[in-house]
Amino acid sequence: MRLTISLALVLLVGLSSCAPNPQPLKKQLTLAVVSGVEGDALQQAARDYEAQKGVHIEIATFPYTNLFEKELIDLKARTGAYDLIMLDDPWFPRFANEQLLTELTPLLEKRGQSGPDSDFVDTSVALCRHPYQSGPLYALPYVGNSQLFFYRKDLFEKYSLKAPETWNDVLAAAKTIHEKETTGANGNRIHGYVMRAAQGNAAVADFMPIFWAFGGEMFGPDGKPAVNSPEGIAALEFMIELGKYSPAGYASFNADEVGAHLLQGTAAMSINWPAWISSFSDPAKSKVIGKMEFTTLPGAQKPGQAEIGNWLIAIPRDSSNAEDAIDFLLWATSAEQMKRSAQRGNPPTRKSLFRDAELVAKNPAYPAQLRSLESSRPRPRTPYWTEIENAFGIFLSKANSGTLSPAEAMNQANAEIEKILQRAK
Amino acid sequence: MNHKGTKKTKRDFLSVLRVFVVKNLRYALLLPALLFALAPVYWMLTISLKTEVDQFATPPPWFGFTPTLAHYYDAFVTRSFGEYLLNSAIVAVASTACALVIGTLAAYALARFQLPWSLNRRLSLWILSTRMFPAIVTAVPLFLMMRDFRLLNTRASLIIVYTAFNLPFVVWMMRGFLAELPRDLEEAALVDGDSRLGALVRVVLPLVAPGLAATAVFCLIVSWNEFLFALVLTQTDAAMTLPVGIAGRVTQFEIKWGVMSAAATVAIVPILVFALALQKYLVRGLSMGAVKG
């Protein structure tokens, strides 16, 4: 008797979970977004769209590290699960190269547009084309991040330091602050600099601007890897020099540790993304309200160039709702909607919004951001970027934790990148 | 004469002291172990109740902070953790039930019937060996399989996979328990005209109930906490489970510790309640002979 009951229960539970999702009576779109402020803004936009147009939008949120894998496996296996996906721009070449995305220009033409309108920042739109800048359009840019340099203007005033324009300025300032500020808030010292050097995306993203400023290039004119050039090694040596004035353990820091240090006031300078700026004025998070200043990246042998890091939105090739998806995409990237997203803390990708009086009042760093964005450059647009970033990141992390010397690290990194490109052939 | 007397009292005192020290030595050793085991869980609980400034403050306030329920609200009202909780519950219970039923049947056969070609030993070893393959590589073929059967992003796919995960453990555990049991009672039932299955259910199961309970707890823990397959096989909130949801709080820029801890705290409550209620069965069940393999 009991057995029959338990078997019946099991069957019931099993059946209830197998029940197919009820066929939606209204149109439905599925979005894959990244967890965090960018994804949150898109979620909010989706809810507004649903309220306005009655199209139901299902949102799936994933952490940064897993979003790439999820999207890649779903698109390659052609499951058609997602109608719109958020892509970090370094991932874009891989997806476009393997023809996993729908070309947008035909869809735009149907709606009377020949392409993305000119209000979009050029460098952002360039990212959405494959090949870079010249090829067909496969995505539209949604979040216009490019790196900024953050520093504590109150400390700079205290020690009569001028705003940093070259990396040597940065090093000198870091040294001064580090040596003088040994008892800061809570009896903790203030570190001159903080950076993230955890292997992978963290280390590489923070290193590239220094690398470029010193004249390094990942690929030489012949297309072969050249990270172990004298300039490259000099850049890595400089990074380690800066590391001396950073909190211990920075060789494993990710964005959250860097942010925490800046917000707690225990570090004075950093490269960072504009999305953090709003946190600095939030009393629930920040102990340094009103003390941070944001400017463009310092230069060295070459003028400072920020690394661009936009979030793009694309339509997978196997989506069965491409027409509805493009409607949403155009709506979400329109000036009005993007302004809302900007008010939620996401830098826009439209020039008009960077100059919008209301937004600039709330975000005084916008002019600096626009300058940074327009002069920024992307990480190398190779489909093998994930592997290269991974390998490069490991060696950068090793050099920063002292396991390898800078020259050794760069040589080994170069060899590894060679191997990756060879395997691809 | 006194000499002898003092010596005796001294020895008595020493032995009393020795007994005292030894007895309390246990506590002296167990107490730190207990604190070590529980401190991180307590810390997680406090993080879920602290405001963000307090979370990163140094020195870390273990006790003196103003609590806030904002993170719990954020997790369960603003976000979909309620849905994740439901999915986790359904998947864990269903897969445990299936594994117990199917596994006990198989264990019974392996314990009671003498199969040819030493299949008893061979099958048991083969079943155990399915646990050895690194799950990561089976993830992709299983993903493709589920896609072809239109089971992607359903709770059913997770239930099927977790049942397969738990089966080897159930078979091994129950085989041990059942082998230990004397056959007389079943034989009696069979002679009385009962079927094999009936004998199993009516006579044997009640006797191995503690063992079943112990096995059930382990299976529930495994299914409830599983991460990799839940990540790969689910695509939207419809089927996502708690571990995936909690990992999702790791954003690119900041780990949302508050929401994550709130969700994690709620995630562990059902398991803790269930397991602690059954913990005396856990020990009794395991000691019933399963460990003899």
Added chain:
Amino acid sequence: MPALFIAPALAVLLSLSIYPLIYSVTISLQKETPGGVVWGIGNFARLVSDSFFLTAMAHTFVYAVAALTCEFLLGLGLALLLNSQIRGRGIFRASLLVPMMLPAVVVGVVWRLMLNPNFGAINGTLKQLGINTESLTWTASPKLAMVSVIAVDVWQWTPFVFLVLLAGLQAIPQEPYEAALIDGSSRWQTFRHVTLPLLKPSILIVLLLRTMDLLRVFDQIFILTEGGPGFATETISLYIYRTAFRFFDFGYAAAMSFVLLALTNVISAIYIKFLQAKEEI
């Protein structure tokens, strides 16, 4: 008759393991080139010269051996302590079981926060005790990262070892102890010659299960360090995951998994040999 009983279990396990196995074998022997699919043992050959693979294997073994030793000794100690009638036994036992019930994701996150060199509870408390924590960067230090990761595993899984060994201890009947007492053996001798031999089945089961799981460890290391700093805590499962999901090189990942599977089989066979030997006695 027995066939009917075993059939469902076999059906489930076969269907969910046969296809993946065939798929993995097939793909490990293939290589995708622009011209099409090429068959060969290239993936396996690559293993020998891949320093990342070899390092990851080394890390996995170090991790497994260290964690297993600690978990075993601590678990045994705790089981012995709780195998007597002391006050609050139930509470101790219940609380000691808590760590293993948490999802690996949660464990990873909580410990990552606690081990944070600047804001974490561990260093914070050490600082309050007056200890200098400048160099104690835990998951960030190449020397301490492996230690930290092993410590977290010990924290989470000692309860499991403790539970199984306690059950084993409580299954031992009184007679052998009484006999030993009559014979006049010391506590240590009793432990060595009565307790340990009778505990052997539990010990071997626990070693077997933990070894299999330790060799495949993934979830908590992924969250704690993601294999860093600079590859210091990269175990074989992490490397396989990266290869499979980030680089989409399934063939190579499958090849690595087979090597791991073979090794696990060998080790398990050794354990089981001991287990079988005991039964004959």
